[in-house]
Amino acid sequence: DGGITQSPKYLFRKEGQNVTLSCEQNLNHDAMYWYRQDPGQGLRLIYYSQIVNDFQKGDIAEGYSVSREKKESFPLTVTSAQKNPTAFYLCASSPSQRPQETQYFGPGTRLLVL
Amino acid sequence: QKEVEQDPGPLSVPEGAIVSLNCTYSNSAFQYFMWYRQYSRKGPELLMYTYSSGNKEDGRFTAQVDKSSKYISLFIRDSQPSDSATYLCAMSARYSSASKIIFGSGTRLSIRP
Numbered sequence: 001d002g003g004i005t006q007s008p009k010y011l012f013r014k015e016g017q018n019v020t021l022s023c024e025q026n027l028n029h030d031a032m033y034w035y036r037q038d039p040g041q042g043l044r045l046i047y048y049s050q051i052v053n054d055f056q057k058g059d060i061a062e063g064y065s066v067s068r069e070k071k072e073s074f075p076l077t078v079t080s081a082q083k084n085p086t087a088f089y090l091c092a093s094s095p096s097q098r099p100q101e102t103q104y105f106g107p108g109t110r111l112l113v114l
Numbered sequence: 115q116k117e118v119e120q121d122p123g124p125l126s127v128p129e130g131a132i133v134s135l136n137c138t139y140s141n142s143a144f145q146y147f148m149w150y151r152q153y154s155r156k157g158p159e160l161l162m163y164t165y166s167s168g169n170k171e172d173g174r175f176t177a178q179v180d181k182s183s184k185y186i187s188l189f190i191r192d193s194q195p196s197d198s199a200t201y202l203c204a205m206s207a208r209y210s211s212a213s214k215i216i217f218g219s220g221t222r223l224s225i226r227p
Binding site: 004040041042043044045090092099100101102103104105106107108110 | 118120122146148155156157158159160163202204206215216217218219220
């Protein structure tokens with residue numbers, strides 16, 4: 001059963017703490033993305049990766065970091081430098097560098113600050 | 115002014131009605147237009163993708179682009195309760211580069227049985 005999995009579904013962060021969100025895909029897609037969704041706003045791109053061991057900043061990368069050591073995995077770390085981390089985080093993948101045509105999203109992780 | 119404007123709704127219609135969802139945009143360079151459906155607490159699902167102007171039909175769904183008016187629409191015929199979701203429009207100027215896809219804020223749609 002192919003798809004994108006994200007874990008955990010809910011995540012709680014304390015002040016000053018770094019947390020890591022997991023994203024795994026078994027679709028054999030080259031490109032992977034992280035988006036942030038806030039109420040009343042569209043999705044905003046945090047980071048994206050078009051190939052293993054390479055990634056680029058999106059529109060709101062400050063306070064976040066990523067790695068792409070394996071084709072299947074693209075974890076996102078929300079660092080303590082991100083002052084407003086409460087949001088719904090979505091991971092996506094596409095089979096080529098053309099997400100306009102085909103982009104699959106995971107179920108999302110909701111991050112809350114304690 | 116946002117690059118993409120979308121009425122947040124909520125929009126409530128009876129089952130079987132024709133639904134019209136719309137977005138306006140300001141960037142005349144946009145050429146690629148997408149519609150996503152997002153159920154509550156789930157990730158978005160790409161419904162339709164169109165290039166430049168014109169119509170595209172897929173079952174009960176029709177996407178329409180009017181570049182002269184900078185206006186795109188998604189029509190849903192014979193609406194069903196299962197169509198109740200948030201619909202996001204998205205657009206970009208170039209075919210590649212994920213960083214240039216701009217999403218609308220979404221319209222929440224409810225279909226009453």
